[in-house]
Amino acid sequence: MTEIALHGSAVESADRYDRTRALNAFRFGDRAFYWTTRISAMLVLMLLGGIIISLVVGSWPAIVEYGSGFLTTQRWAPSAEPPVLGALSPVYGTVLTSVIAMMIAVPVGIGIAVFLTELCPLWARRPIGMAIELLAGIPSIIYGMWGFFILGPILANTVQPFFIDLFEGVPVLGAIFGGPPSYLSLFNASLILGIMVLPFITAISRDVFATVPPVLKEAAYGVGCTTWEVVWHVVLPYTRVGVIGGAMLALGRALGETMAVTFIIGNSFRISPSIFAPGTTISAAIASEFAESDGLHQSSLMLLGLLLFVLTFFVLAAARLLLLRLEKKAGK
Amino acid sequence: MNPIYASRRRRDVIVRALCFVAAAFGVSWLGLILFTLFYNGLAGMSWQLFTQNTPPPGASEGGLLNALVGSIIMTVIGVGVGAPIGMFAGTYLAEYGKHDRLAPVIRFINDILLSAPSIIIGLFVYGAVVVPMGGFSALAGSLALAVIVIPIVVRTTEDMLSLVPNSLREAASALGLPRSLVIKRIAYRAARTGLITGVLLATARVAGETAPLLFTALSNQFFSMDLTNPVANLPVTINNFVQSPYVYWKELAWSAALLITLAVLALNIIARLMGSERIAK
Numbered sequence: 001m002t003e004i005a006l007h008g009s010a011v012e013s014a015d016r017y018d019r020t021r022a023l024n025a026f027r028f029g030d031r032a033f034y035w036t037t038r039i040s041a042m043l044v045l046m047l048l049g050g051i052i053i054s055l056v057v058g059s060w061p062a063i064v065e066y067g068s069g070f071l072t073t074q075r076w077a078p079s080a081e082p083p084v085l086g087a088l089s090p091v092y093g094t095v096l097t098s099v100i101a102m103m104i105a106v107p108v109g110i111g112i113a114v115f116l117t118e119l120c121p122l123w124a125r126r127p128i129g130m131a132i133e134l135l136a137g138i139p140s141i142i143y144g145m146w147g148f149f150i151l152g153p154i155l156a157n158t159v160q161p162f163f164i165d166l167f168e169g170v171p172v173l174g175a176i177f178g179g180p181p182s183y184l185s186l187f188n189a190s191l192i193l194g195i196m197v198l199p200f201i202t203a204i205s206r207d208v209f210a211t212v213p214p215v216l217k218e219a220a221y222g223v224g225c226t227t228w229e230v231v232w233h234v235v236l237p238y239t240r241v242g243v244i245g246g247a248m249l250a251l252g253r254a255l256g257e258t259m260a261v262t263f264i265i266g267n268s269f270r271i272s273p274s275i276f277a278p279g280t281t282i283s284a285a286i287a288s289e290f291a292e293s294d295g296l297h298q299s300s301l302m303l304l305g306l307l308l309f310v311l312t313f314f315v316l317a318a319a320r321l322l323l324l325r326l327e328k329k330a331g332k
Numbered sequence: 333m334n335p336i337y338a339s340r341r342r343r344d345v346i347v348r349a350l351c352f353v354a355a356a357f358g359v360s361w362l363g364l365i366l367f368t369l370f371y372n373g374l375a376g377m378s379w380q381l382f383t384q385n386t387p388p389p390g391a392s393e394g395g396l397l398n399a400l401v402g403s404i405i406m407t408v409i410g411v412g413v414g415a416p417i418g419m420f421a422g423t424y425l426a427e428y429g430k431h432d433r434l435a436p437v438i439r440f441i442n443d444i445l446l447s448a449p450s451i452i453i454g455l456f457v458y459g460a461v462v463v464p465m466g467g468f469s470a471l472a473g474s475l476a477l478a479v480i481v482i483p484i485v486v487r488t489t490e491d492m493l494s495l496v497p498n499s500l501r502e503a504a505s506a507l508g509l510p511r512s513l514v515i516k517r518i519a520y521r522a523a524r525t526g527l528i529t530g531v532l533l534a535t536a537r538v539a540g541e542t543a544p545l546l547f548t549a550l551s552n553q554f555f556s557m558d559l560t561n562p563v564a565n566l567p568v569t570i571n572n573f574v575q576s577p578y579v580y581w582k583e584l585a586w587s588a589a590l591l592i593t594l595a596v597l598a599l600n601i602i603a604r605l606m607g608s609e610r611i612a613k
Binding site: 051114116118132138150199253255 | 340341343344347348350351352353354355357358359361362364365368369372417418419420421423424425427428429434435437438440441442443444445447448449450451452453455456458459460479482483486510511512513515516536539540541542543546547550567570571574575582585589592593596597600601604
């Protein structure tokens with residue numbers, strides 16, 4: 001009897017000891033895991049801070065040297081004494097190519113989304129949708145190389161002469177579509193950019209189109225609307241915010257796209273009224289000059305990078321806020 | 333027929349046709365790009381590509397061995413560093429973030445980093461790693477890739493974990509499992525396919541990234557696995573060869589482009605098939 005009791009208490013105390021140890025191990029493991037995840041999450045914020053700090057530090061000499069004049073100077077002469085560096089032409093090129101790209105990509109992207117959600121036979125939806133998504137997967141250097149070797153010569157021999165002849169002698173338009181045709185031009189870069197951001201617009205438009213309650217569309221079809229009328233009067237008004245958000249997201253991508261543009265824009269720091277003339281963008285200027293730059297030249301390229309980051313940050317933030325508003329509405 | 337009705341019909345037909353043309357336009361670009369890649373790249377496909385290093389200027393014999401190895405090393409390190417950090421951060425947002433007011437801010441910033449221009453990441457790593465280390469290196473290139481991987485994995489991890497039904501977590505908690513084990517043993521396991529999909533997509537994205545490597549990893553004409561020095565890699569090799577005057581370099585660039593595109597598209601397709609399998613279940 002006593003033996004058993006002794007034995008029993010020995011077991012009990014050993015058990016309690018193990019339990020405490022196990023619970024402590026659990027508690028420690030819990031804490032450690034919590035803090036690992038929390039610190040990782042903070043790292044995301046620190047990345048943003050790090051990017052801003054390193055860009056500002058790197059561009060400080062250029063900010064001190066040029067001040068706001070940096071934004072209004074067109075000349076880019078890094079080897080002059082002293083170097084004269086201005087951001088006007090890369091900023092112009094960045095904005096212009098992105099705007100033209102959006103003019104191509106927004107209607108086509110929405111058109112594809114309408115096709116996929118309203119017109120396409122069910123069996124073809126997946127393969128076509130996947131093909132468009134794969135377009136987004138192709139690395140941007142492949143687009144650049146392809147534009148350089150294949151698209152550039154084709155455009156310079158067909159599309160460009162067509163527009164140049166079409167608008168010859170017409171005021172304003174004649175200058176915008178002025179000759180001569182060229183393999184490397186703002187227009188070629190815009191077209192490639194447009195194709196690159198197309199999948200983003202299609203993907204988001206398709207997702208928001210799917211949120212339209214079927215009963216709304218059925219009601220419209222029921223009173224005799226055509227497909228186009230349903231899309232224009234029901235689907236698009238219902239999904240306006242989402243489509244705009246998607247377009248802004250694509251704009252943010254287009255503004256910062258680098259490799260696709262660098263090959264085919266010509267890297268010329270001159271502002272020309274013609275969209276068939278070579279130009280440059282912020283990202284193309286950085287990509288082609290940064291590795292061999294130093295001193296004030298490098299600092300100015302950093303400042304260009306800072307400008308680009310600020311520009312894309314605001315565009316992307318606006319896009320995310322719009323899409324967030326949509327999510328809240330859907331959550332209700 | 334009523335003229336108003338006829339005009340409405342006509343407009344509808346035109347718009348339908350335009351939508352069809354838009355879809356054909358989009359799909360045909362993919363077809364065109366793939367076709368030219370195969371047409372120009374297949375000619376150069378041979379064992380030589382995988383057994384010889386990149387040739388010196390003007391030479392007419394050589395391969396891509398050093399660039400392939402360099403690309404694989406940098407991608408693996410980039411994903412190896414970025415994916416765990418991204419997964420932990422995504423876990424925090426999905427599992428612990430509900431009561432943290434900072435979580436929406438982190439989510440928002442992460443979404444912006446997700447689409448931030450990759451060349452800016454290159455500038456950041458140049459300032460934060462290359463300058464302090466005193467020179468271009470494969471390590472800096474890998475870190476730049478890791479910075480791109482993090483936001484992608486954060487996003488997919490959070491999305492996938494929030495798809496795991498709460499009743500699973502509650503059941504595990506009711507059995508007395510501590511929080512961290514609920515996440516590790518239950519939530520991770522339930523979301524495993526989705527988590528792997530996210531990492532695959534991130535790998536596909538960085539495998540072809542060029543801009544952030546231009547002034548972090550640079551490139552190297554010779555075979556090197558020394559991470560503290562420039563190492564050859566496929567994207568920057570393509571970049572250099574395309575703009576060169578040498579015919580053989582351009583041929584190699586096409587072959588390299590075909591290799592990269594096939595690898596990236598394969599990763600994309602595998603990831604998507606895995607993703608849809610999960611939904612089908």
